[in-house]
Amino acid sequence: MRKIQWALAAVGLILGIMLAFQFRITREIQKTESVQRAEELSAQLTRLKKERDAVQAEVDGLRSRLDKISAGPKEAGLKEELEQARIEAGVTELTGPGVEVTLNDSNISLRTGENPNLFVLHDEDVLRVLNELRAAGAEAVSISGQRLLATTEVRCNGPTILINKKRLAPPYVITAIGNPDTLESSLKMRGGVAETLQFWGIQVAVKKMPQVTVPAYNGALRFDYARPAG
Numbered sequence: 769m770r771k772i773q774w775a776l777a778a779v780g781l782i783l784g785i786m787l788a789f790q791f792r793i794t795r796e797i798q799k800t801e802s803v804q805r806a807e808e809l810s811a812q813l814t815r816l817k818k819e820r821d822a823v824q825a826e827v828d829g830l831r832s833r834l835d836k837i838s839a840g841p842k843e844a845g846l847k848e849e850l851e852q853a854r855i856e857a858g859v860t861e862l863t864g865p866g867v868e869v870t871l872n873d874s875n876i877s878l879r880t881g882e883n884p885n886l887f888v889l890h891d892e893d894v895l896r897v898l899n900e901l902r903a904a905g906a907e908a909v910s911i912s913g914q915r916l917l918a919t920t921e922v923r924c925n926g927p928t929i930l931i932n933k934k935r936l937a938p939p940y941v942i943t944a945i946g947n948p949d950t951l952e953s954s955l956k957m958r959g960g961v962a963e964t965l966q967f968w969g970i971q972v973a974v975k976k977m978p979q980v981t982v983p984a985y986n987g988a989l990r991f992d993y994a995r996p997a998g
Contacts, residue, residue, distance in 0.1 A: 827989065858916070858985040864980070865945070866951060867946075868980060871938065871965075874888065891922050896961045898922065903954065904951050905950060908982040910983055913983060914931040914932045915985040915986075
C-alpha cells in the first residue's frame with residue numbers, strides 16, 4: 769500500500785512539473801509574438817517616415833533649384849518666364865487689390881421640424897463662391913490660409929471641409945486678388961450666390977481691400993501619372 773502511495777505521489781509530482789513547464793513555454797511564446805508584432809509595426813512606421821522625408825526632400829530640392837535659377841545670371845526673358853510659371857503653379861506669395869470674403873454658418877434659431885443641414889455651410893456653398901470669384905477674374909485665391917491650385921480639392925469632412933488635405937472649420941475667410949469692384953459685384957448681384965446663401969441665414973461678408981496677400985502653396989507637388997506630351 770505504501771508503495772502505491774509513493775508511486776501516486778511521484779506521478780503527481782511529475783505531472784505538476786510538466787504542467788508548470790508547459791505553462792512557462794506558452795507564456796514565452798505569447799511574449800515573443802507580441803514583441804515580434806511590435807517590431808514589425810515599428811519597422812513599418814520607420815519605413816513610411818523615410819518615404820515621407822524623401823518626398824519632402826525632393827520638393828525642397830526642386831524649390832531650391834528654382835530659386836538658384838531665378839537668382840542666377842540668366843536672360844531677363846527666361847527669368848520672367850520662370851517667375852510666371854511659379855505664379856501659375858501657386859508656389860509664390862502674391863499681393864494686390866482684391867476682396868476678403870467671410871463665410872459662416874447661419875445664426876438663425878431653428879424652428880421645430882426645420883432641417884439643420886439647410887442652415888450650415890457645405891462644400892458646394894464654398895465652391896459656388898470660389899467659382900464666382902474665378903469667373904469674375906480672380907488671379908489668385910486662398911481660403912483660410914490655403915492657396916488654391918488646379919488640383920485643390922474642396923469637399924465635406926463632417927462639420928469641416930478639406931482643402932489641400934487640411935481640415936478647415938468655419939468661419940472660412942476667402943482672399944482673392946483681382947478688380948475689387950468686379951469681384952464684389954459678382955458675389956452681390958441680384959439673385960447671386962451671396963443672396964441665395966443669406967436666404968438661409970448663412971453669414972456672408974464681402975469686403976473690398978486695396979491690398980490683400982495670398983500665400984504660396986507649401987505642400988508637396990507630385991505627379992505619378994501625368995507626363996509632358998510629345
